[in-house]
Amino acid sequence: MALYTDPTAGFSILYPVGWVYEAEAGVAFFAKSEEALEAVDPSEVLLLVVFVGAPEDVEVEFGAMVTAQDLLDNVLEDLRGEEGAEIGEIEAWTFGETPGLGVEIGWIEEDIQFRGYLIVAVDDEVAGVVIGMCPDADWDAAWPVFRAMFQSLELFAPEVPEPVERGPIQPGEMVEGTLPLGGVDIWYFEAEEGRYVNIRMDAVDPGTLDAYLELYDEDGAIVAENDDGGDDTNALIADFPVTTSGTSYIHALTYSGEGDYTLSLEISEEPSTGGVIEYGQTVEGTLAEGAEHGWFFEGAEGDVVTIAMNALGEGLDCYLELYGPDGTALTDDDDSGERLNALIEYYELPADGTYRVIARSGILGGAGPYEFRLEQTEMVVEGILTYGDIVTTTLEPDTRHHWLFEGEEGDVVTISMTAVMDTYLELFAPDGVRVATDDDSGGDTNAEISAFALPLSGTYRIIARGYGDEDVGEYELALIGP
Known part of the structure; x- marks a missing residue:
């Protein structure tokens, strides 16, 4: 068995030699093959998923809890709605010094009978949900492997590095930094109202660092974030509109991994992608892999709008995000249009001002040309x-x-x-x-x-x-x- 440790999430576990794993934002996946890991698909081979972190982070995903029983009840509530749900006898476990519970479960998905074992654990400093799963026919062979992994699991208080204040970054400048696992570097810049900001974060070695960006305003409120908007797993906040003159703060952090990175800042008077659109207009754009376009329009409180993004060709899964004049995320859509097209329909605007729409690819990714349409409509x-x-x-x-x-x-x-x-x-x-x-x-x-x-x-x-x-x-x- 090989040892995997994530100090920022707060756990360690042994896994079989020859297995592969991938970790991202508090979740780690362990699988018997790269194919199953990429698809997160237990229908062919064994798959074990670990979600561990501070209790408040686990609550965001699974609901409020004080004890392991509370957390187990939250997880099982969703399972009970699945076809063919089966729940076995609850057993007590301990992971390091963290008390937990375990239970054998089963369900049917796409006509496949699955079997799994669910672990939950909670204390004052760490909480977690772990599940090992596979097709029911493979369970007798899988259970000894999963049991050995569960017995090796230890939970401990997450060790989160303190953010590092790196200083100012100027428009047109590129700076460098190094992030440990779970680290955060903070940079700041000045920008005037009406300008558009582009921030790019590139890993020197994308194989060891998945870059992530967050942008905060002068009051400390997050106004934009991005994971893979740049090339590969690099991050890009594109054409973010500055609504109030002042200081903004960039948080350069890791979605997963650690390593060296570069950070660049551009500020312009006009958006570099997308652009301004008015009611009744239809425009076209072309998305590169992982990129996003920003479209802006003026709206009034009470306006009812329909926004459509349609792929012109094959291979692009369309996705839309709508932000209000104050930067608040209002709504989003993946596939409400035909096929993989995105559609925000009959949305009533809450205030006067400039609205921003992000047009990007959805969960299936892709690239290519698309049509973007904005209409003022009447909601019945x-x-x-x-x-x-x-x-x-x-x-x-x-x-x-x-x-x-x-x-x-x-x-x-x-x-x-x-x-x-x-x-x-x-x-x-x-x-x-x-x-x-x-x-x-x-x-x-x-x-x-x-x-x-x-x-x-x-x-x-x-x-x-x-x-x-x-x-x-x-x-x-x-x-x-x-």
């Missing part, structure tokens, strides 16, 4: 709901239904959409930010946003739609409140 409201309402209506082809309801901050609501078709729900807060989505949590292919605490008081909007263009027909929508 299907109806106004109150808590306890259950309505039935029919979804026609190429339509989405918009439902409104009034809610108070702290109200816990459940929204369910039940039909023969595959349903999908989106929930938007009064400030226009999409706060929840769901596909199949209601069982089978029904959507359910369950026990969601409303973050603000005001008018909320529900989008009820089919998961795909072919999903049409009658559905029942229920809104349950406090």
Whole structure:
């Protein structure tokens, strides 16, 4: 067995000699082959996934918890909605000095019966979720391997290096630095309102360092971030608009790995990619692999917009992100258009000002030409709901239904959409930010946003739609409140 240690996440584990691994942002994947590791696919070979970090980081992914039982309940809640879910007897484990629990589980996915063993652990300084999985037919051979890995697992307090203040960086300048595992270098620059900022971070050896960038404003609020917008796994924040003159701070950090890097800054009066677009316009662009384009438009509070990004050819998975005048991320979309095209439809703008749309590739990546369209549209409201309402209506082809309801901050609501078709729900807060989505949590292919605490008081909007263009027909929508 070989030893793997991640001091910044807070764990060590032994894994079989000949296996391969990949670590990124608190998650480590161990697999029997490179093919399974690249696909994160346990359907062919053994796969073990480790998610370990400070308790507050684990809570972001898995929900609030105080004990290992709380964390286990959170993880199993999602599993119980899976087809063919099986949950065995819960067993006590200890990982170093961290108490934990383990349980054998099973489920069916794409007609394949899977078997796995789930580990959770929690103490004051570290928490984690670990799962070993494979096809059910391979479980008898896999379990001794997974058990040996679990028995070797030790959790400890994450050792996060202190950020290093590196100093100023000037437009047109390239600086150099070295990052340890989990390290952060902080650089700063001055920029005037109305300018556009391009920041590039390149690893000297991309094989050892996956670069990551964060940009903070003068008040310490994060306004932009990027992982792989540059070449390979390098980071690029492109055409970020400066909305207030002053000092901005660049955090150069590692998504995974460690090593040397270069950092460069450019400030211009016009965007270098994308550009300005107005209502009713359709423009074209060409995305390089891993790149992103910034498009800007002027909008007024209450404007309802539709933004579409369509690939012109094969090989590009389109993705859209919409940011408000203050830099707040409002909504995003991957495949709501036809095929792999992106579509943000009937979105009501929350304020007057300049909006930014990032056009980039989605999870499937790709590169090539695309068409970008911005329209001011009229949203037709299907109806106004109150808590306890259950309505039935029919979804026609190429339509989405918009439902409104009034809610108070702290109200816990459940929204369910039940039909023969595959349903999908989106929930938007009064400030226009999409706060929840769901596909199949209601069982089978029904959507359910369950026990969601409303973050603000005001008018909320529900989008009820089919998961795909072919999903049409009658559905029942229920809104349950406090």
